[in-house]
Amino acid sequence: MLSKKVIFTFSPQNVERPVTYQLIKDYNLWVNILQAKFEPSLGGKLVLELKGEDKQIKEGLNFVRQIGVGIELLEQEVLWDEKKCIDCGACISICPTGVLSLDKETFKLKFDYEKCIVCGNCVEACPLQAIKVIF
Amino acid sequence: MTIQRTYEEINTKIRSGKAVIVTAEEIIPIVEKKGIEKATEEIDVVTTGTFGPMCSSGAIINFGHSDPPIRMQKVWLNDVEAYAGLAAVDVYLGATQPSESQGMEYGGAHVIEDLISGKKIKLRAISQGTDCYPRREIESYITKESINQAVLFNPRNGYQNYNVAVSTSDRKIYTYMGILLPNIGNANYCTSGQLSPLLNDPQFRTIGIGTRIFLGGTQGYIAWEGTQFYPQTLKDEEGRVIYKGGTLAVIGDLKEMSTDYIRAAIFKGYGVTLVVGIGIPIPILNSEIMKSVSVKDEDIWTEIIDYSFPHLKKPSLGRVNYKQLREGKITVQGKDVFTSPLSSYAKAREIAQKLKEEILKGEFLLQEPIQKFPQESKFKPLLEIH
Ligand code: SF4
Ligand code: SF4
Numbered sequence: 467m468l469s470k471k472v473i474f475t476f477s478p479q480n481v482e483r484p485v486t487y488q489l490i491k492d493y494n495l496w497v498n499i500l501q502a503k504f505e506p507s508l509g510g511k512l513v514l515e516l517k518g519e520d521k522q523i524k525e526g527l528n529f530v531r532q533i534g535v536g537i538e539l540l541e542q543e544v545l546w547d548e549k550k551c552i553d554c555g556a557c558i559s560i561c562p563t564g565v566l567s568l569d570k571e572t573f574k575l576k577f578d579y580e581k582c583i584v585c586g587n588c589v590e591a592c593p594l595q596a597i598k599v600i601f
Numbered sequence: 602m603t604i605q606r607t608y609e610e611i612n613t614k615i616r617s618g619k620a621v622i623v624t625a626e627e628i629i630p631i632v633e634k635k636g637i638e639k640a641t642e643e644i645d646v647v648t649t650g651t652f653g654p655m656c657s658s659g660a661i662i663n664f665g666h667s668d669p670p671i672r673m674q675k676v677w678l679n680d681v682e683a684y685a686g687l688a689a690v691d692v693y694l695g696a697t698q699p700s701e702s703q704g705m706e707y708g709g710a711h712v713i714e715d716l717i718s719g720k721k722i723k724l725r726a727i728s729q730g731t732d733c734y735p736r737r738e739i740e741s742y743i744t745k746e747s748i749n750q751a752v753l754f755n756p757r758n759g760y761q762n763y764n765v766a767v768s769t770s771d772r773k774i775y776t777y778m779g780i781l782l783p784n785i786g787n788a789n790y791c792t793s794g795q796l797s798p799l800l801n802d803p804q805f806r807t808i809g810i811g812t813r814i815f816l817g818g819t820q821g822y823i824a825w826e827g828t829q830f831y832p833q834t835l836k837d838e839e840g841r842v843i844y845k846g847g848t849l850a851v852i853g854d855l856k857e858m859s860t861d862y863i864r865a866a867i868f869k870g871y872g873v874t875l876v877v878g879i880g881i882p883i884p885i886l887n888s889e890i891m892k893s894v895s896v897k898d899e900d901i902w903t904e905i906i907d908y909s910f911p912h913l914k915k916p917s918l919g920r921v922n923y924k925q926l927r928e929g930k931i932t933v934q935g936k937d938v939f940t941s942p943l944s945s946y947a948k949a950r951e952i953a954q955k956l957k958e959e960i961l962k963g964e965f966l967l968q969e970p971i972q973k974f975p976q977e978s979k980f981k982p983l984l985e986i987h
Pocket of ligand 1: 544560561562563564565566581582583584585586587588589
């Protein structure tokens with residue numbers, strides 16, 4: 467099983483295509499929507515996490531490319547240096563996918579890596595330079 | 602019977618290991634369960650804490666004299682200029698002063714952090730030279746061991762209460778309250794609420810000049826009221842009280858501090874600042890004081906302010922309490938937004954705990970203020986007179 471994070475960019479021409487449905491049904495992929503922004507007249511953006519067999523991910527992405535949807539693979543990763551972190555939470559409100567939160571008991575930062583789309587917002591928001599994006 | 606205690610009685614109990622001490626968080630369920638009077642009887646001291654960015658901070662440093670001596674007129678520490686207009690080898694290093702070679706990436710606060718952690722700091726100084734101080738230039742390295750004094754003296758710390766910052770602008774803005782997303786995309790706030798020192802003694806009954814405090818990991822003192830000290834109490838239509846504007850000037854030995862409780866920080870697009878850890882013990886002299894320290898996040902209100910407005914008096918978009926803020930999401934003008942604290946609640950709690958333990962061990966005694974803060978104070982704007 468492989469896991470890949472991808473960004474699909476839709477144009478007004480292909481914005482109506484049920485891409486996630488087809489990836490699940492025809493390519494047997496596990497699809498998790500991390501972020502979605504759509505405006506039917508302008509197109510849209512979809513950030514997904516895909517899990518499945520290598521071959522099926524490749525074929526699925528190929529199908530998406532064929533219908534004219536832009537694909538970007540998220541190969542980067544964020545690194546959170548817990549030793550530098552002071553749990554100030556400055557990174558929380560700026561994260562588009564709710565990756566970051568303070569634990570309700572300890573009030574220490576929690577980092578839910580699964581949901582991260584490596585947008586870099588938290589990197590610039592962290593006053594302690596405790597978060598980095600690596601390629 | 603209503604309880605009355607003196608500082609001396611409390612200190613005697615501390616010395617004999619009999620004092621009962623809890624944090625400003627722990628006192629809440631105690632008061633809820635036992636009531637104010639009973640809690641006043643049982644508890645001697647309540648400890649508070651805060652750990653947040655405090656820009657009005659800096660250090661007084663005395664380097665000692667070189668041979669031949671120099672009357673330093675301009676001084677740089679790791680390329681950060683320190684103000685040298687005091688005698689020959691004294692400077693005041695401001696926390697927000699940016700480095701001349703690295704700009705916003707490094708500043709006075711970083712020099713302070715590096716000094717505390719024992720690192721070598723590059724010193725450069727120039728002078729015109731005088732008969733008694735002939736030298737005109739020096740370059741050397743200092744550490745906290747090599748210099749005479751390094752005293753943290755912060756003119757304005759520990760803000761009693763602070764606004765919640767949002768932005769109605771259509772672009773992202775970079776402020777001292779962090780990054781604010783367009784169209785009220787997020788909300789940032791900055792106090793430790795129910796743990797915050799000045800919210801637990803909002804009338805300054807026990808906090809004044811001379812109060813011994815926890816400062817950056819060691820014992821320090823309140824030197825004076827903070828600059829811009831303006832303890833206002835606003836009451837809104839619904840009778841909610843909003844405390845505002847109390848501040849503290851604090852002083853302590855930098856050499857004894859620890860980077861666990863004092864850190865340099867950079868707010869992107871705004872600049873360098875110092876994150877300072879402060880803890881203040883509040884002696885329970887009577888039930889009035891117990892009432893103040895039992896304050897809860899849901900009873901502490903603050904204003905939501907639009908930081909995109911470029912003028913001094915910025916518009917208010919409503920009020921929230923700290924319970925709502927700490928839950929992580931608030932509603933501003935009908936929109937749900939995520940909140941960020943900026944001030945570390947986990948660390949504030951750690952500081953209140955540490956202070957409690959130090960008092961329990963008899964290592965930290967309470968000091969009655971030598972003088973109270975002024976009852977009245979004006980908050981004056983700067984007028985432009987031509
Ligand atoms: S990079 Fe940071 S802000 Fe962006 S999604 Fe990941 S955790 Fe959230
Ligand atoms: S902004 Fe940085 S220091 Fe603050 S909680 Fe997030 S990672 Fe930690």
